[in-house]
Amino acid sequence: MKKISDLFSRHSRKRILSQSFFLGAIATAGVILNAFSLSLKTEAQTPLPIVNNTEIDSYAQAVLAMEPARQNAFEEIKKLIGNGEIPKIVCNDSNSFNGLPKKAQDIAVNYCTRAQKIVADNGLSFDQFNKITLELQNNNMLKRQVYDSLLRLQQTPESR
Structure with a gap:
């Protein structure tokens, strides 16, 4: 008799996990966007520049790096x-x-500080990060590019 876990292929489980992680990553990006929404209100009136592949990869790396910290802070709170x-x-x-x-306030402040550092460590300013997050809400092509970058970055070296 087969186990339930055997019914799903490794590829299928990996895809489901990646999709779940992507949604969590986008949620993280939303939190960061909210963090700087006041500055975005004035900037939103100017056209957004086209995002290049380097910025997409930096954005995806930042989101992936923030997600464990976000989940940890949420669980602690x-x-x-x-x-x-x-x-x-x-x-x-x-x-x-x-x-x-x-104590929960301290956890939230610590998370926000770490999120800022993670974005900077991945080569983006917070303005760039927030612009990409804002653009993701309305640009399906960019959403797909970020999703593909997230998947690629999560792959193990032997599966590339």
Whole structure:
């Protein structure tokens, strides 16, 4: 008798995992976008430059690097709050931290600081990162390019 896990091929599981990770990565990007939404409101009126492949790869690398930190911060805050609802946390809005216990506020601030560093370490300014995130919402071609880059970056060396 076959196990349930044998019913799904390794490729199928890998694809499902990649797709799930992509959605989490885009959610992370959304959090970062919210963190700097005030500065984007004025910049959104100017046309966005075309994003090149290097920027797409840098963006994907930053998103992948941020995701574990985002999940960890979320889980830590969730443990502190218990069954309570976790408020929406916006990095550049200190008022969004007010509903959190002091220790949870520290976790959120630490995550926001790390996210900024991760973006910079991957060769993008926060403005560039946020512009790409904003453009992803309306540009299916860019969304596909970022998705492909995320998949490529997650592949093990022997599967490339």
